[in-house]
Amino acid sequence: MAMHVWWLLLSLLLSASCFAQDSQQPSRIIALAPHIVENLYAIGAGDKIVGTVEYADYPEAANRIPRIGGYHGIQLEKVLALAPDLVIVWKNGNKEADIEKLKSLGIPIAYSVSKDIRQVPTELIKLGELTGHKAQAEQLADKFNQRYQQIIKQFQGKVSLDVFYQLWPSPLMTTNGKTWIHQTLNMCGVRNVFAEAATEYPQISLENVIAKHPQVIIIPNEKATKQPPQVQWQKWTEIPAVKHGQYIEVDADLLHRFSTRMLEGVQDMCDKLHASRNYYGKRL
CATH class of the missing domain: 3.40.50.1980 (Nitrogenase molybdenum iron protein domain)
Incomplete structure (x- = not known):
């Protein structure tokens, strides 16, 4: 890593x-x-x-x-x-x-x-x-x-979405309900599909993600000098997020650092998730 x-x-x-x-x-x-x-x-x-x-x-x-x-x-x-x-x-x-x-x-x-x-x-x-x-x-x-x-007030009471947060692609990792990333997802009014995972940052499989049927996949942008292999999500059209092209890119430096800029990242993520919310709303 x-x-x-x-x-x-x-x-x-x-x-x-x-x-x-x-x-x-x-x-x-x-x-x-x-x-x-x-x-x-x-x-x-x-x-x-x-x-x-x-x-x-x-x-x-x-x-x-x-x-x-x-x-x-x-x-x-x-x-x-x-x-x-x-x-x-x-x-x-x-x-x-x-x-x-x-x-x-x-x-x-x-x-x-x-x-x-x-x-x-x-x-x-x-x-x-x-x-x-x-x-x-x-x-x-x-x-x-x-x-x-x-931010809490802006997204409080909105229709929820099932979301997968791809913390890292290789090995595939996410976050459970005891982390501040989960807290940011709550601020946006969406559900973390791995909230009940046993560890805070579990390593998971593609099959685990498929079974959760997330409507949105969130992918943090990293500034790593060597990028790891990316997940080829387009192969897995049984996932609603893939079928509907609902991927969201967020700034890892904003969301993953305990700094004053964190809320800039949260606002950006919530706005993008709200756009996905509107997309699905129009299809119902």
Whole structure:
């Protein structure tokens, strides 16, 4: 599986939102996940970041930040050379051994742990408290909450659709009802056909998908350097989504990162799903 997708999958496996705070505001931060970088820039603290990891590519300025590692681990000598006064780590995303080494060196640590979309504002405010950008963070958190409620209201009570979310094509993977991707589907007023799967990100077969008869197939667009083999859905016309050509492409960087931009991806997906809803409505 491509490294980029590994980062995205890791971002989907987190379970709450929590930061450990230091008594003084840091001026040299290392951020060990793409979503942490995005959120720091969003609250006006991006200029404090002196180091980060692979695929931290938004906003454009983030591409100029020195890299100290990635999903496979971090290089401690690079961390030390950057002389950080705070490292914000991704709990359950970064290697525990790396975190323990950072602690042993006496480097202040803060944690980001996240799953529920409704916790994005909490993450923003905690980052604001850490960096001295609380006012801007609170303003952004309020804006996020308002847009979240607007999307819920826009699609509440609409006729539902049976939807298959193709998290990854090879091996074929999807998401169950305990993830924030499922939460975004709920926001759009549709049914996740694999909501009852036993694991959060199950590997499934084409036969499993055929048996579920989804009306829409959602395909996230990845920025992986090497694209995996794509599923040739057109062969399986017994699937309603295939028969009616109801495929939706969405931006994985928006939907799979626990950042302020997530709702842009949700709105885009919901709008496209609503177009499919209208398509099927006209055929009834």
